[in-house]
Amino acid sequence: xxxxxxxxxxxxxxxxxxxxxxxxxxxxxxxxxxxxxxxxxxxxxxxxxxxxxxxxxxxxxxxxxxxxxxxxxxxxxxxxxxxxxxxxxxxxxxxxxxxxxxxxxxxxxxxxxxxxxxxxxxxxxxxxxxxxxxxxxxxxxxxxxxxxxxxxxxxxxxxxxxxxxxxxxxxxxxxxxxxxxxxxxxxxxxxxxxxxxxxxxxxxxxxxxxxxxxxxxxxxxxxxxxxxxxxxxxxxxxxxxxxxxxxxxxxxxxxxxxxxxxxxxxxxxxx
Amino acid sequence: xxxxxxxxxxxxxxxxxxxxxxxxxxxxxxxxxxxxxxxxxxxxxxxxxxxxxxxxxxxxxxxxxxxxxxxxxxxxxxxxxxxxxxxxxxxxxxxxxxxxxxxxxxxxxxxxxxxxxxxxxxxxxxxxxxxxxxxxxxxxxxxxxxxxxxxxxxxxxxxxxxxxxxxxxxxxxxxxxxxxxxxxxxxxxxxxxxxxxxxxxxxxxxxxxxxxxxxxxxxxxxxxxxxxxxxxxxxxxxxxxxxxxxxxxxxxxxxxxxxxxxxxxxxxxxxxxxxxxxxxxxxxxxx
Numbered sequence: 001x002x003x004x005x006x007x008x009x010x011x012x013x014x015x016x017x018x019x020x021x022x023x024x025x026x027x028x029x030x031x032x033x034x035x036x037x038x039x040x041x042x043x044x045x046x047x048x049x050x051x052x053x054x055x056x057x058x059x060x061x062x063x064x065x066x067x068x069x070x071x072x073x074x075x076x077x078x079x080x081x082x083x084x085x086x087x088x089x090x091x092x093x094x095x096x097x098x099x100x101x102x103x104x105x106x107x108x109x110x111x112x113x114x115x116x117x118x119x120x121x122x123x124x125x126x127x128x129x130x131x132x133x134x135x136x137x138x139x140x141x142x143x144x145x146x147x148x149x150x151x152x153x154x155x156x157x158x159x160x161x162x163x164x165x166x167x168x169x170x171x172x173x174x175x176x177x178x179x180x181x182x183x184x185x186x187x188x189x190x191x192x193x194x195x196x197x198x199x200x201x202x203x204x205x206x207x208x209x210x211x212x213x214x215x216x217x218x219x220x221x222x223x224x225x226x227x228x229x230x231x232x233x234x235x236x237x238x239x240x241x242x243x244x245x246x247x248x249x250x251x252x253x254x255x256x257x258x259x260x261x262x263x264x265x266x267x268x269x270x271x
Numbered sequence: 272x273x274x275x276x277x278x279x280x281x282x283x284x285x286x287x288x289x290x291x292x293x294x295x296x297x298x299x300x301x302x303x304x305x306x307x308x309x310x311x312x313x314x315x316x317x318x319x320x321x322x323x324x325x326x327x328x329x330x331x332x333x334x335x336x337x338x339x340x341x342x343x344x345x346x347x348x349x350x351x352x353x354x355x356x357x358x359x360x361x362x363x364x365x366x367x368x369x370x371x372x373x374x375x376x377x378x379x380x381x382x383x384x385x386x387x388x389x390x391x392x393x394x395x396x397x398x399x400x401x402x403x404x405x406x407x408x409x410x411x412x413x414x415x416x417x418x419x420x421x422x423x424x425x426x427x428x429x430x431x432x433x434x435x436x437x438x439x440x441x442x443x444x445x446x447x448x449x450x451x452x453x454x455x456x457x458x459x460x461x462x463x464x465x466x467x468x469x470x471x472x473x474x475x476x477x478x479x480x481x482x483x484x485x486x487x488x489x490x491x492x493x494x495x496x497x498x499x500x501x502x503x504x505x506x507x508x509x510x511x512x513x514x515x516x517x518x519x520x521x522x523x524x525x526x527x528x529x530x531x532x533x534x535x536x537x538x539x540x541x542x543x544x545x546x547x548x549x550x551x552x553x554x555x556x557x558x
Contacts, residue, residue, distance in 0.1 A: 054405045074311075082411045092406040094398075096321075106410035155410070 002029040004066060005163050005195045006051050011060030013046055019219045020046050021057065024228050026214065028163075033189055033196035035210035037203070039249060042216040043228070044199040045089070048165050051197065052086055053077070065162075082110065085161030085194075089168040091152035093140035099126075100136035103155045110159065125154040128191075129184055146177030153184055157192075164188060166198040170205050182208040203250065206235065213238050215246060301493040305423060308415040319421045326387050326422070327429040334433045335440050337382045341374055342366060342441030346448045350455075359453070363460035364467035366445035371468060371476045375438035377524055380483035383430055384516035388491035391422055392512035395495025396505040404496070419496075423488040430484030431477045438476065475531045482527060486519040 006028040013021040020043040028034050028051075036044045049055040053062065053069060062069045064080050072080060093102050103122045107113050113121070123133055129150040140148055149169065156164060166185060170178035186209050188194050200206060206213060215231035215238075222228065231238060231246045238250060345366045353359045395418060398404050407414040442464070449455040491512045498508035 049405070052409060054408055078411050078413075081409070084409070086406070086409040088402045088406060088409075090401055092402040094403055094406070105412075109410060109412040159411070 002031065004028065004063065005030045006197070007061075007063040007066075008047070008051065009061040009063070011047075011050055011057045011062070013043070013050060013055065013057045021050070022219050022228060024060070024216075026229065028195060028197055030162075030195055031193060032211045033185070033198065033209055034212045034214060035198045035200060035206040036214050036216060037200060037206060037249070038216035039218065040201075042218045044216055045167055047216065048167055048197060048199050052084060052165055053081070054086075082106075082159050083162045084165065085156035085159065085163070086165045087149070087152050087156050087167060087169055089171060091140070091145075091148040093148055093151055093155070095140055097139075098136065099138055099140070099143070099151055102140065102151060103158055105155065106159045121158055122154075125158050126151075128157065128187075129154045130180065146173050146180065149173065149177070149181055150184065153181075153188075157188065160192065161194065163195040163197065166196065166200070168200055169198065170200065170202045178202065178205070179208075181205075185209045206238075210235065215249065217245060297497065298489065298493050301496070302489050304415055305419050305489065305492075308413055309420055311413070311416065314416055314421045314424075318417060319424065322421045322425045323429065325390075326383075326425040327432065330383060330386055330429075330433055331436065333382050333386050334379055334437045337378055338370075338375070338437035338440035339444040341378055341437070342370065342444035342446075343448045345369055345374070345441070346445045346453060350449070350453050359455060360459040361463045361467075362449050362453070362455050363446065363462070363464035366449070367442050367464040367468045368472060370441045370445070371438050372472045373476070373524075375441055376434050376476045376480040376483060377520060379434045379437040380430060380480060380487065380520045381517060383426075383433060383484075384487045384491075384520065385513055387426065388487045388516045389509040389513050391488070391491035392495040392498070393505055393509040395492055396498035396508040399496060399498055400500060400505060414496075419488075419492040422492055423485060426484035426488035427481055428484075430487070431480040434477060434480035438473075471535055475527075475535075478531065479524060479527045482523050483520050486523060487516045490515045490519060 004027050006026075008024055008026045011021055011024040011026075012019070024043075024047065026047070036047060038044055046055060050057050050062065065083070067080070069077060069080075093099075094105065097105065100122055103125055104118045107118045107121060122136070126133060126136070131147060131150055131154065135143055135147070135151075140151070143151070164185075169181045169185065173181065182205050185196060185198065185205075189196055189209075196209070198205065198210065211234070213231065213233065213235060214229055216228055217230045219228055230243060231241060233241075238246065241247060241250070346362060349362060349365050350359060353362060353365070395404070398418070404414045404418070407417055446457070446460050449460055450457045494508040494512040494515070498504045
């Protein structure tokens with residue numbers, strides 16, 4: 001059995017009187033790419049933010065690489081968090097900084113790299129996500145949404161994380177840019193062996209990049225003792241699931257034969 | 272009158288009290304988190320300098336305009352009253368005293384709560400709504416240390432300086448208006464200004480402005496950090512920041528005036544007897 005990268009045990013998360021997550025259990029193993037899917041309001045993004053500890057759950061246990069996060073000191077938490085990268089839904093680039101400064105942000109915070117090393121890493125990461133180096137002096141508002149997503153990915157990858165979180169990576173992008181991002185997610189896994197956790201509505205992305213699919217269901221529609229995870233399996237199992245809720249969500253979108261992104265596909269070509 | 276009709280205002284009052292206590296408590300917790308963050312280390316220079324520029328340099332025009340008009344308005348308003356008592360030559364004393372101890376610090380802080388505080392609340396609110404605050408955490412940095420501490424430091428350091436500029440410009444504008452328009456003797460204006468206004472009065476005004484600066488920054492950052500979703504949430508945070516800062520400025524002004532006056536009379540007890548013999552009555556305690 002492979003080691004766990006991220007583990008949630010009996011996690012509950014409420015906002016006011018609204019229960020978003022209730023007694024959720026989920027384990028992500030090292031090296032796998034897991035897609036978390038489900039209808040709007042089922043708690044996908046909240047689950048991911050809890051995993052990253054950007055939101056604190058009301059109860060339950062979060063483990064990073066087998067260690068209970070609550071037992072870590074503030075400094076240890078910060079060090080452990082550097083092993084995790086996060087691509088935000090809207091990229092969340094800092095408006096007041098240039099593209100270069102955005103990608104260099106995490107490296108500067110760590111404080112163990114010289115400015116020359118930072119420059120090398122920034123350039124290599126931007127090239128890796130297929131962006132022209134000429135954009136480094138621009139502000140986020142001066143580049144397109146697809147480019148912002150790729151800069152966000154370069155920023156997240158700058159610290160060479162072992163686990164990458166992708167929050168709705170293709171939402172709001174045209175099909176060409178969506179494919180580019182899917183290719184990047186795949187190439188990041190191939191090149192760096194990064195564990196991936198993707199929250200998405202886009203079943204094409206799921207088809208292309210996921211090893212395992214977890215489907216959540218809104219807590220308000222479930223009985224108290226029902227699990228919020230209504231599906232946990234491979235793409236083939238998802239396509240053949242007999243659960244009415246799963247079938248309703250998937251519809252006819254999944255093809256009989258999954259179309260995984262070719263590992264040999266070059267990101268720069270797509271760009 | 273039915274019971275529910277009586278209960279409603281009581282409920283409303285109860286809810287308002289609860290909201291006030293909750294809000295105040297949240298502000299205190301936020302300030303303590305900020306202090307804890309400072310303990311772990313100060314933000315880097317390249318983070319602080321642009322904020323110093325934004326808070327300090329870009330506020331100078333507003334402060335100059337505010338100070339100029341306060342000085343001239345004070346001259347116009349007090350001239351008539353003092354002329355009736357044939358004391359118009361002492362206009363310099365009242366303008367300088369009012370500016371350095373009360374109006375300068377309070378009005379400069381109010382202007383800065385509008386210009387700097389609301390902008391901070393809106394900026395941090397937008398960063399929160401667009402997940403930039405979460406992104407800072409995700410990249411291993413402390414958002415309080417990166418975003419709040421430099422802003423508080425900038426306000427604490429620069430609002431007293433801006434207040435000093437407002438005071439100086441106000442005094443100069445008051446002098447120029449009194450001398451050129453109202454025909455007050457220039458020498459007498461400065462003589463009485465120096466005679467009546469002590470170093471303590473100037474220091475008291477600047478001490479107040481340090482507290483005002485701290486309050487403006489903490490309130491603005493707290494409102495930005497806890498703003499609601501969307502453009503409406505950001506707008507509300509900016510408005511709330513100004514309203515709460517203004518209330519805090521007035522409340523702090525009262526408290527600090529009492530504390531500083533008591534401190535003054537504690538250090539120089541002879542000033543109490545002088546004030547009593549001059550005015551003919553004694554204030555309760557050292558007020």
